[in-house]
Amino acid sequence: MSKRSQGTMKTVALNKLVGTFITGVCAGVILLTSLPASAQLDPDEALKSLVVADGLEISLFAAEPDLRNPTSIDVDAQGRVWVLEAANYRLFNQSIEDKKGDRIRILEDTNGDGNCDKATTFYQDPSLQAPLGIAVLGDRVYVCQSPDLFYLEDTDNDGVADKKTVILTGFKGVDHDHAIHGIQFGPDGFLYMSVGDQGLDVTDKSGDRVFTSRGGKYQAATVLRTDMEGMHLEILASNMRNPYEPTVDSFGNVYISDNDDDGNEQTRINYVFEGGDYGYWNEGTGGRRSGNKRLDEIHWNTDRAGTMPTMLKTGFGSPTGLMVYDGAALPDRLRGTLIHSDAGPGHIRSYRPVPDGAGFSAEMEVLVSSPEDSWFRPSDVTAGPDASIFIADWYDAGVGGHRMVDANQGRIYRLTRKGESNKYLVPSVDLKSDAGLRKAFLSPNKAVRYLAHQSASQPSNADLLLNLFRGSDAIETARAFWLLVQNDEHRNAVIREALNDKRPEIRVMAVRGLSRFVPHSESDIAKAMSDSDPAVRRQVLLEMAFSNRSTQPQFASHGDAGTYDDWLATLQREYDGEDRFYREALGIAAEGHDNAAKRLLAEHEDAPWDSRVAGLALQYHTPDLFAPAMKTVEDDALPFGVRESALRAIDAIGGDDAGAYIVARAKDSGDQEVQALAFDLLTRNQGDTWRKAMNANDLDGYIGSEITNGKSTPETLAFIRELRREGLLPSLIENVTAASTTVLDRIEILKTIGSVISRGDFERYEECIGKLLPLLESENEEIHARTFGAITQTRGTHTRNVLGDYLVETNRPRTLRLRAVRTLSNTKLGSRKLLDLANDESIPDDILFNVADTLRSVKFESIRAEAIQLLPPEESRDGAPLPPLGQLLRKRGDPDNGKELFFIEEKASCSRCHSIASDGPDIGPNLGKIGEKLSRQAIFESILNPNAGISHEYQPWIIDTKSEEGLMGYIRFENARILELIDSAGLTTSIPIADITAREKSTISVMPSGLAAGMTEQDLVDLVAFLNTLE
Structure with missing residues (x-):
């Protein structure tokens, strides 16, 4: 075994998943203790697992203990690799790893054999914490770490930095993934970098203030340029989400990758237009557009004039470093291409920009992948003086979400032409001839x-x-x-x-x-x-x-x-x-x-008008x-495309x-294409853009009349669902209960009613719900289920009584009875209702385990304590304690059974919140590519400890209103008028902003703890095996 492979692992902190998983005695929560951390493969084995494209070879240059957790690298003129480390990563989420601070390491191959044999620390300081960008330029080492852009110098030439100069400050996102990162030197002599959607408020050395703001001219994430001294800072483009590193080709073209809302397969490569808006936040409001975020027009607002089109959608990923390769050491097809690291699927890719009108398009080629080792997490790429490419590998079970599993490993690989010697011969630099x-x-x-x-x-x-x-x-x-x-x-x-x-x-x-x-x-x-x-x-x-x-x-x-x-x-x-x-x-x-x-x-x-004039009219509007x-x-x-542009204008x-x-136009059913487009336009931004117009021109009156007369259309029902037009409930109720309504229409209308009833006091909907109750006796299963779903969208004394009565009736569908349990558990009064039923011994045996498990993990402390006394927890579904994670990882699972478990309500029930396709529930992140993003170990850990790493878009909040305290969920949508909160049962609360009295972030994930208690040990292994196949 090589020297690199013999590095001993340190113990990682508790919240970094060092421990044996056991079922806790407190609130049924799974606790973690004393499991030694270990990677999937040692460095030499990890190298063997890498797959490279034709004409290429890859070798291992360095690994732990010479480096750990590399976030960004650069290679100096002497061929030494400079590494930014992030062991102290996201201290709000885990304990500090090294009190001396993070390090900048210099890795050197002194004998030219292609292997690092000398590793030194250039800089370590408690203030250095997970920096995200480095550029070694002459005697300066530029570093990006919010709130600063600074450079370090070694003034006495002892190999250790002794002078630090901050040139710009005010970059937001301190200790955050969406901060300043990815600095590069451009051919024009300027520095290029990016800042994630945490934003910036910087005054440059000339006194100009450069800033972003929600709804302002520049918002969300930006691409920046400055001179070497920070005299003049410029925003080149804005409104991305989290672009990691801009790169500039020799001609001044700037390219950058951008990350999506996690799991929506919308990561992208952008060609940067000076002054371009890239569509992440809505223009003017700074909000996010609701709807299916797997669609370009929803995720990036690409159907809006003023939003830049995407050069290349790369789909699922966690994109990181980007470079332009101008060398000749690799196969000729790679010269002039973009080389990109994506830590999500574990890929190194190339893209050749191809002129496409006034912009560029591109296709991708995967250069390096690791299908057998999902810990391969490439975080950066850069060219050495010999034109080989160096690759930094974060090496971890997962990436992003302010979470890591391991703090002590990291690798540097070197990509060369196939068949050439692995020797690393650094050309001398002669600046005199x-x-x-x-x-x-x-x-x-x-x-x-x-x-x-x-x-x-x-x-x-x-x-x-x-x-x-x-x-x-x-x-x-x-x-x-x-x-x-x-x-x-x-x-x-x-x-x-x-x-x-x-x-x-x-x-x-x-x-x-x-x-x-x-x-x-x-x-x-x-x-x-x-x-x-x-x-x-x-x-x-x-x-x-x-x-x-x-x-x-x-x-x-x-x-x-x-x-x-x-x-x-x-x-x-x-x-x-x-x-x-x-x-x-x-x-x-x-x-x-x-x-x-x-x-x-x-x-x-x-x-x-033709398409040219209509397009310009849309653009200028x-x-x-x-x-x-x-x-x-x-x-x-005229062609519909021309008419469409005109209406959009x-x-x-x-x-x-x-x-x-x-x-x-929405009222004109004689022109169905234009009518459908009109409804789509009215729906945007939760209807706020045209709310006044809809009310002033009695759109609800028209729709209500159409529904009452049995003329509802998919467009009108979708419009009602999306905007929750409560005023149309009477018409919907009248139509859904009419004897003449077909089964299929009744199902669609019930779906709409369920969406319209924004959860609130039951009294607001008492009359409506009372009329729906007879449909619970329908022999049609879907009508029964949809009716039940509508009822669960309300809250109040009557609803609690209806749900309480329902869940104890064993002749009712068990899946819906369990849904009643979850619905009740999301409020304090509902949880009390469940506890009262348990005290009275009214809970049927077939759901007692589920009720007990639910009550022991509710967020209401007093009820949780009573539940633990009344309903002591079992160790697992089959009574056996879970073994250590290491043993779970060695067990083989059955993906087919795991898939079944994913969709079974009374067991894993993952499909209630997560989708693995392009549509389905969005209570939690889409898991269609989870096998690429997380290793088996990380998937186990996400199930057993969901609070360890929470996706940014699913950040839980606790909100108090004038009428109720302790509403918990993630914010799906918010503007100046209303906030929509989705809880762990998938129920949506529409809360007027004026009614909110307090709000605070929660560290408790909307995903419930204790999920493994509903499965056997083998069930859990099978479920992870299935999730691991989703790529």
């Missing part, structure tokens, strides 16, 4: 390139740069360009040469340089505006909009409105009606310039476009007239 400087300047390693950049910027090297710029290799041209364009003597000539280059990527770059570093010439801009390539014209639009920054010369004077509007009109004529990237660029440039819409109208005053948009919607001779224009018009 032209040949040496050229070689360093073209290095794929950022640290070497930085040194060359500094040296080549000297005036004496201008001729070398000009030779590179005029060469045939586009990357050489690009890298030389960024220095020459910042040279007073050469910038104008270089810009003009670049604008006339045959390669579009060089011409796009020229526009960027023209905007940022060169006082503009109108002839140069005219040249770019008339370019045949849409990407060049797109960049002109973006620079027009983005050029009024204080850090740069103005590209297009906003004071000269006529010139700006002329340019915009010229560029808008080039829109082809299809290119979404180009259309969004027009929208960014047109912001604050209403003349763009007026010119559009003037040019098409009498002609019917100014009031001037309202009348012609109405005319277009009503012209049924009216929706975006807003105002009372627009609202009245959309409601009118």
Whole structure:
């Protein structure tokens, strides 16, 4: 066994799952004690488990004990690997691992055999806690750790940092995954980084305040750029969720990965538009859109003009490091691609950006995976001076959610061309000769390139740069360009040469340089505006909009409105009606310039709209476009796509007239496509956008009349369900109880009634529920179940009595009786009702175990204590104690039986809260890819201790209102008017904001503890075996 494999494991803290799982005697909660932590595979075995793509080989460079928990890496010009560690990870969630603080490690291969043989600590300090970005640039080591961006220096050359300089502060997300991370040096000499949706409020060294705010111009997560000293900080793009690391190619194109709401298979690669909005939070409100978050238009608002389209959806994942590979050591197909680490499925992937109109598209290739070892969690990638790729592996059972299982392991791998020696031969850096400087300047390693950049910027090297710029290799041209364009003597000539280059990527770059570093010439801009390539014209639009920054010369004077509007009109004529990237660029440039819409109208005053004009109208959506948009919607001779854009434009224009018009279209059943779209638009943002219009134009009256007359449609019922239109309950009740209503219609209406009844005092719905009770006697099982479901959505004395009577009737379906138990247990009075029934010995034997287990784990302490005395816990369902986790992991499970358990209500009952498909319940995270995201050990731990790691989107809250205390669940939706809370039974409470008296975060997961007590030991193993197959 290698030295790396012999490193002994430390004991991990209790809440990091060191312990034997036993059934506790307190409230039936599973406790953890004294299990030694162990990884799935030692480093050498883990290496053997890795699968690499054709033409590649992978080797192990370093492992524990030389490093632990690497979050980010960089490789310096000497070939040493610098590692940020995060042993003290999320201290609000677990105890501190190392009181001396986290470390920055330097790993070195001194003999060139491809293995680390020297490991030292460059920096360790109690203030260093789970940093998330590193860039080694000359004698500075830049580090990202909220709230700061700082650099470290070793001023006495002893290999240990002795000076720390904070250049920017105010990044939010301290001790949080969604903070500042992923710093990279760009070809322009600037630093690029990102901040997650915790946001920032930073004042840069020039005194400019740069900040995000909910509903503001910049919100959620951002991509940032700054100079090396922090004098000028800029937001390039915003409204992502948690982009981990931006990367910049030689031409100035910025790419970044973005994480989704966990489990929704919406992780993505974005091409960054300067000024782009990427759609995570709703425009203006800062809320999240409700609905099926597996749909692009729901998750990222991609159906809204003003939201950037996605370059590539990568699906399930926890995306981390990203780089552009410009080296030649790997197979030729990888040169110029993005190399990406995704810790969720455990993949290293490549993507080649392919021009797609004014933007890019891409396809993915998996370069490295580990199907046999789910602990492989790649956290970063970077190129060494020899052009090999180094990969950091967090190595853990899970990733994200502010949770880790292991604190002492971590690996660094090295990816090379297949068949070549594993030796790590670091080229020397020669900055004095032209040949040496050229070689360093073209290095794929950022640290070497930085040194060359500094040296080549000297005036004496201008001729070398000009030779590179005029060469045939586009990357050489690009890298030389960024220095020459910042040279007073050469910038104008270089810009003009670049604008006339045959390669579009060089011409796009020229526009960027023209905007940022060169006082503009109108002839140069005219040249770019008339370019045949849409990407060049797109960049002109973006620079027009983005050029009024204080850090740069103005590209297009906003004071000269006529010139700006002329340019915009010229560029808008080039829109082809299809290119979404180009259309969004027009929208960014047109912001604050209403003349763009007026010119559009003037040019098409009498002609019917086509897809081009309709698309521009949607993008601009100014009031001037309202009348012609109405005319277009009503012209049924036009393609529906054109009419759709016109109605969406009216929706975006807003105002009372627009609202009245959309409601009118919803009432027009003669045009079903437009009617369906109108209902969809009215439903957005929980109906808040058009609530006034719906009420003023009596939409409920129309729908109620249609329902009463038996003319309900899927669109109207979906609308009622989504917005919970309580005023329509009488019509729904009348229709559902009518003898003429078909079984299928009755089922759909009952589903709608259940959604409409926002849980509250029963008295609000007493009359309605009273009319439904006879349907509980229906012989149709689904009608019976739907009726019962509607009743459980209410709360009050009468409902508690109905549910209490129901659960003791053994002739009723057992699954529904158990649902009655869960419903009652979610309130203090309901829990008391259950306890009273137990005291009276009224609980039938077939559900007594379930009632007892439920009462022992309710959140109401006094009731829980009484329940433990009255109904002492059993050790497990079959009376046997659970063995240690290590033994559980060695047992083989039956996935088929596990699948059955997943869906059985009285056992695991996972399917009550979790879906494994694209639809289904969303009380808890979707588990369709859980086998990729978590190892078997982590799945066991999530079931046995659900409070250890809670997904951000399912953060539980305890809310007190004027009428009730202790409402618990996660917030599904919130705006200025209302908050929706979903509890562990899946019941939704709609709470007026004005009624809330207190709220606080809870550390208790909505997922109940003690789930294993409802299963045998083998059941638990089988369930985990099934979940582990979900990939």
